Amino acid sequence: MSFAVLRALIVATWRERLLRPLFGGLCLVFCFSEISAARLTHELQDPVLILTLLIGAGSVGKDVSSGVLPLLFTRPLVRSRYVLAKWLAVGSAVTVLTALTLLGEALVLARADLGVPRAEVTAAIFQSASTVFGISSVLVFFSVLLSSFADALLWIGLSVVPQIGHRFVGQRIAEEWQAFLYPSLEWSATFDHPVAWFRVFSYFSTVTLCLCLAVLAVNRKELSYASG
């Protein structure tokens, strides 16, 4: 029963996110432009950031501002499952799109006799998937706190801070800040001998912490049509 609910929520989110003409069209245009860029630069282009922001923005906040969430929570739906479903839906949708784009790029490069080794393509897909699920967890957390698409704006604003402020707050703090906003696992840097356990734990602790905070914030939310 619980998996059926989870699946229904994920499919509903996919439909809502990918079948909107504007956003779906933008995603497709962006994927094809990345494939063209790969042909020009002769290397794989990672489309993960823009796609995650396009598809992941307002995953919960849009439901609040459009009035869907108060209606949804009148049903016996466990709120933590709702948050997890949103995260999984955004993460899986962007991962599939990114993987297809990277495979398309690899194909284009191979046809131009600039073939990228299969291991490199696999590592790029792995890194993209980890980045997608990492950034999605942060976006879901922000989206629970803010309505509509303000989560993406907050993410963009906060990611500029370390670029400007690393001279004032120190390199280490700026790096940790960046690692929080952009959790990612690079295959060779993480899993080649010796395994970089700090990277592994940093990534998974950021993801679980963001999801935890998102669930706790949703649990505290009092929703009604009157509260807007």
Added chain:
Amino acid sequence: MRPGSAVSTRGRPTVLLVLAAVLLIARVGTGIYDARHPPPLGGLVKWRAPDDAAATAEGKPVLYDFSAAWCEPCKRMEREVFANPESAALIDASYVAVRVADEDQSAAAKALRARHRVDSLPTLVVQPAGEGEPRRLEGYAGRGSVRSFLKRALEAKQPTMPPLPELEGRDKN
């Protein structure tokens, strides 16, 4: 549904909370361990000093590593690239590696920093053997990006010198 039998929809995410706490503790622990066990200075690469004149006389491209002891991304690059046997072997086989530490205030180090206009750390510069344009990589975005930079720098075609014009009549003067 009978009164009192309803499952709370706001259940505390206990499993997620425990997992987050355990991972956070592991993160802090490994962070402290990494800080107390820094990689060997210089990693596995055979670095030359900036004033090593023989560095440019081996017919290999020269890899300059502009870094500093206080720079965290430099330390990460040290740990993940220069202390990695595969990467170190690639560098030693294909390049003459020269480290220019920020703490090094010798005339040679200053001249190299000025010549390559280094204003951020870490910066890698590959000076091809001969007359080619140097290639550079600023910042550290993971081992993969450094490795592909090093491979691209090797694959880059060396510009060929144009043939010297015939100096006819030179002997006549």
